[in-house]
Amino acid sequence: MIIRTSIGAFVISQDTADAIESLRTDGHLFRSTFEIQLGGVDAAVAHLSNQRTPALLIVETHAGGDDLFGQLDQLAGVCDPNARVILIGAQNDISLYRELMSMGLSDYLLGPVNAGMIKDSIIRTFEGRGGESGGRVITFFGLSGGVGSSVVAHNVAAELSQRFDAQVIIVDADIPFGTAGLNFNLQPRQTVADALAQFNRLDPRLMEQLLVEYDDKLSLLLSPGTPSNETRVTTETINGLMRAIRPMADFIILDVPRTWDSWVIDLLASSDELVLVGKPDLANLRNGKSMVEFLGPKRGTDSPTRLVLNQVGEVKKNEIEGGDFKSALALEASVAIPLDGDTFGKALNAGELVVASNSKSKAAVAIRELAAIVSGRVESEKKKAGLLSGLFRKKKEK
Numbered sequence: 001m002i003i004r005t006s007i008g009a010f011v012i013s014q015d016t017a018d019a020i021e022s023l024r025t026d027g028h029l030f031r032s033t034f035e036i037q038l039g040g041v042d043a044a045v046a047h048l049s050n051q052r053t054p055a056l057l058i059v060e061t062h063a064g065g066d067d068l069f070g071q072l073d074q075l076a077g078v079c080d081p082n083a084r085v086i087l088i089g090a091q092n093d094i095s096l097y098r099e100l101m102s103m104g105l106s107d108y109l110l111g112p113v114n115a116g117m118i119k120d121s122i123i124r125t126f127e128g129r130g131g132e133s134g135g136r137v138i139t140f141f142g143l144s145g146g147v148g149s150s151v152v153a154h155n156v157a158a159e160l161s162q163r164f165d166a167q168v169i170i171v172d173a174d175i176p177f178g179t180a181g182l183n184f185n186l187q188p189r190q191t192v193a194d195a196l197a198q199f200n201r202l203d204p205r206l207m208e209q210l211l212v213e214y215d216d217k218l219s220l221l222l223s224p225g226t227p228s229n230e231t232r233v234t235t236e237t238i239n240g241l242m243r244a245i246r247p248m249a250d251f252i253i254l255d256v257p258r259t260w261d262s263w264v265i266d267l268l269a270s271s272d273e274l275v276l277v278g279k280p281d282l283a284n285l286r287n288g289k290s291m292v293e294f295l296g297p298k299r300g301t302d303s304p305t306r307l308v309l310n311q312v313g314e315v316k317k318n319e320i321e322g323g324d325f326k327s328a329l330a331l332e333a334s335v336a337i338p339l340d341g342d343t344f345g346k347a348l349n350a351g352e353l354v355v356a357s358n359s360k361s362k363a364a365v366a367i368r369e370l371a372a373i374v375s376g377r378v379e380s381e382k383k384k385a386g387l388l389s390g391l392f393r394k395k396k397e398k
Helices: 014-025 040-048 065-078 094-102 115-127 149-163 192-197 204-210 235-248 262-270 282-299 322-329 341-349 362-374 387-397
Strands: 006-011 033-038 056-060 084-089 107-110 136-142 168-172 218-221 251-255 273-278 305-312 333-338
Touching: 006 014, 006 040, 014 033, 014 115, 033 040, 040 056, 040 065, 056 115, 065 084, 084 115, 094 107, 107 115, 136 149, 136 262, 149 168, 149 218, 149 251, 149 273, 149 305, 149 362, 168 235, 192 204, 192 235, 204 235, 235 251, 235 262, 262 282, 273 282, 273 362, 282 305, 282 322, 305 322, 305 362, 322 333, 333 362, 341 362
Parallel strands: 006 033, 006 056, 056 084, 084 107, 136 251, 136 273, 168 218, 168 251, 273 305, 305 333
Antiparallel strands: none
């Protein structure tokens, strides 16, 4: 299991700092980023008051009793509610351990600790992050040809990685005609076809050799981009790929081709988030209605299906309003992305993304809004008190 995540460690002893420092080159964690500071909880609170919370916090304290819970309450006040927290403490008390776990901590380690103990705790934390032990799977699917589903998917992926300081992997599953390489100006060494050809022996370490890095947070499994009869995609091969890749990132973005094979249907039905991208015209209205009716029973009520109207304003006289989509699909458009040929064209020709090349455009604003929606995370300009804080208040009220 190779873990790609951001780790912030705020510790008291130099020995603990050295132990965490040694994990930078560990075979399971070499893809993670580390920030290590001395100062314990006080340093964490000061740092997080004006900095983004890393995906994993490792915090060391010598406090006990009410002082310990007071520190945790302060930490919760500045910590993103979605962050995972490993606490290194000085109290050897099973009842304390159980209470801390009930409050939402990922793990509690009794100090002093060594590198092996910390590594094992990190692996346990990420093995248990839900679903099939992996990141949030977000699938993009076009309701008709040429609606820009891939461009939207790629831009949302980039925004997720930057906004949430998260590890993101894009899987370009359109083997003959995928455009991720073009949109990110990347050349594939090996591709999704190579991964599927050895699906039964895929693991995160092998996947690392197949991925192409865009930056330290965003990686891609590119398509060959050439027509061929050699690669046969099945439910079995795609499931093997997903099992290997899900533990490697916080978000997995699936750019799925507009075909109606069993493996495509399974991905659309099982993804954590499904984003249907279409133009505001009659064909997309009909296709969207059919898709929602077909997939609704398979996805259930706990897995959201989102509608995105793209290229809005292309033919204003004949466009169908968002309200008509809502009436027909019983689904309101999450965002409407206006037609902006100049912005998208310049970005594509330069091998850039819209959110980077023209961040103030209406299209970029809509993409940022969509990324926040599909992330499943709550973000505000001011840090919100998280799970720890709420449960601590309940404890004090008893």
